[in-house]
Amino acid sequence: MITVYDNAHFVLIKVFDKKGGNLLQIIRWDDMRFEIRNKWDWYFKYRAALAQVQHPKAHVEFKWGHCESSQKTLDQQKINKLRAKKGKVTEYKNKLAKVVTKWDSLFPIEEDQRYINTINKIASLEAELKVMEADL
The missing domain is CATH 1.10.287 (Helix Hairpins)
Structure with missing residues (x-):
């Protein structure tokens, strides 16, 4: 049985010049355990907000999820x-x-x-x- 703790988690922040437009910036964190992703969730949201402040007219996407863990x-x-x-x-x-x-x-x-x-x-x-x- 695979649990959420067996998967690697990631956080992805993408900054576009407009919705569906050109990609300006990508910030990504990979291979985190679930506890780490939860513990540092405030920081990831802060980085997304900081990207929004740096690019006020841009569209900022904030995603997180899990994928198969690396060996x-x-x-x-x-x-x-x-x-x-x-x-x-x-x-x-x-x-x-x-x-x-x-x-x-x-x-x-x-x-x-x-x-x-x-x-x-x-x-x-x-x-x-x-x-x-x-x-x-």
């Missing part, structure tokens, strides 16, 4: 997901090490249900990480 964009998304997964594994391991060093209960920590759940969670995250690394 570079898809690879970057996979790398970002891999980094996030590694970060989660490290986070859980660090928290677990901190808890183990501060454990002061009568019973051993290996019998605590939260400890067992955390160990299982780390194991599942590491398995997912190995699958993701094999995919790259």
